[in-house]
Amino acid sequence: MIVITKSDVTPETGIFTELMEYLSGLPGIRTRLHEEHGTQQTVTEIYLIGDTASLQIEDIQSLPGVERVVRVSEEYRILGRHRDDPRPTYFYYKGIRFAQDTLHIFAGLCAVDSREHVELMMKALQALGLPCTRMGAYKPRTNPYSFQGHGKACLPYVFELAGKYDIRVIAMEVTHESHVDEIREALAQTGNPTGVMLQIGTRNTQNFELLKSVGRQGEFPVLMKRGFGITLEESLNAAEYLASEGNRKVVFALRGMKTNMGDPHRNLVDFAHVPVVRRLTRMPVCIDPSHSVGSRASAPDGLLDVFHATAQGVIAGANMILADFHPRPSKALVDGPQALRLEELPHFVEDVRIAREAYEKRTAYAARLATEDLKGF
Ligand code: PEP
Numbered sequence: 001m002i003v004i005t006k007s008d009v010t011p012e013t014g015i016f017t018e019l020m021e022y023l024s025g026l027p028g029i030r031t032r033l034h035e036e037h038g039t040q041q042t043v044t045e046i047y048l049i050g051d052t053a054s055l056q057i058e059d060i061q062s063l064p065g066v067e068r069v070v071r072v073s074e075e076y077r078i079l080g081r082h083r084d085d086p087r088p089t090y091f092y093y094k095g096i097r098f099a100q101d102t103l104h105i106f107a108g109l110c111a112v113d114s115r116e117h118v119e120l121m122m123k124a125l126q127a128l129g130l131p132c133t134r135m136g137a138y139k140p141r142t143n144p145y146s147f148q149g150h151g152k153a154c155l156p157y158v159f160e161l162a163g164k165y166d167i168r169v170i171a172m173e174v175t176h177e178s179h180v181d182e183i184r185e186a187l188a189q190t191g192n193p194t195g196v197m198l199q200i201g202t203r204n205t206q207n208f209e210l211l212k213s214v215g216r217q218g219e220f221p222v223l224m225k226r227g228f229g230i231t232l233e234e235s236l237n238a239a240e241y242l243a244s245e246g247n248r249k250v251v252f253a254l255r256g257m258k259t260n261m262g263d264p265h266r267n268l269v270d271f272a273h274v275p276v277v278r279r280l281t282r283m284p285v286c287i288d289p290s291h292s293v294g295s296r297a298s299a300p301d302g303l304l305d306v307f308h309a310t311a312q313g314v315i316a317g318a319n320m321i322l323a324d325f326h327p328r329p330s331k332a333l334v335d336g337p338q339a340l341r342l343e344e345l346p347h348f349v350e351d352v353r354i355a356r357e358a359y360e361k362r363t364a365y366a367a368r369l370a371t372e373d374l375k376g377f
Pocket residue numbers: 110136140173200201202203225255288291
């Protein structure tokens with residue numbers, strides 16, 4: 001159960017202290033405090049954990065200082081979307097709104113290989129007015145002898161170039177908590193020219209200690225990849241780990257499932273789950289068509305499978321797209337075969353725009369039918 005206090009009832013006030021004392025004294029109940037810092041105001045939430053079934057919403061609702069009470073189901077307490085749940089489905093980072101009703105393209109390098117390639121990529125993004133990208137510095141590789149990423153050595157030039165080309169957010173995978181410190185230090189050293197969305201890779205979806213440490217910091221938002229061999233429920237619970245440690249700025253990414261049923265694609269595209277994740281949780285939903293499809297194969301209609309998969313996710317309401325691009329795919333050190341070329345970026349952006357427009361028309365039509373229904377048609 002979540003108790004949301006009135007806006008002027010902050011932890012410093014006497015009325016709040018009394019409320020906390022009362023709630024903590026309820027039998028079988030533990031409390032946990034969370035403050036949500038928005039642009040306008042801070043919302044204070046008290047989580048009641050334990051035997052809440054015996055509590056009546058009306059009783060708690062009538063306590064002094066209480067604005068609203070939400071009974072949450074057991075699943076995804078913090079990130080979940082619960083009945084009569086007034087909590088937001090968005091967050092802001094670097095002035096950009098990440099929400100269940102926005103869409104952002106994160107086109108970029110799977111792995112940073114050279115300064116020149118980073119610069120060419122960012123220049124192409126700026127030319128199209130795209131303020132976000134993906135850049136891998138720490139790469140989890142199946143083969144221990146494969147290129148593991150340049151690590152912290154590349155961070156200063158990646159961040160400096162981001163500043164130069166107006167890139168405000170870089171999605172970057174971390175595989176160890178020390179990487180977060182390295183990113184923070186490199187950002188400070190370069191004068192904080194950009195922001196970073198920490199990415200948890202599919203192989204680390206259930207690395208609970210990593211999730212806890214990334215969840216404990218609130219500075220960087222997190223892009224949480226779905227585990228490629230576990231259930232959706234398990235992956236959503238993994239995302240909840242981040243929130244339970246305090247970080248709710250989480251975007252959930254679908255990236256395809258590992259099974260030969262998806263052949264000849266690298267993974268079975270799972271973008272039919274876009275509306276499912278939006279229904280079950282308040283997280284914006286990302287799709288990663290590059291790692292799902294894993295090749296540059298194209299259909300007889302002249303569109304690459306990656307374009308088709310992207311459009312499927314977008315027309316279903318996706319809020320973010322992570323896509324591998326490379327100025328010279330044949331020279332890429334990681335995932336070259338699935339990378340799109342920079343010359344393809346304008347087409348990709350236009351194709352996404354068309355799919356998004358179709359999504360907006362679909363929802364507008366559904367909303368119109370619903371109002372007509374209400375009018376008795
Ligand atoms: C990636 O985005 O570069 C990546 C390794 O993705 P995933 O963890 O989904 O395989």
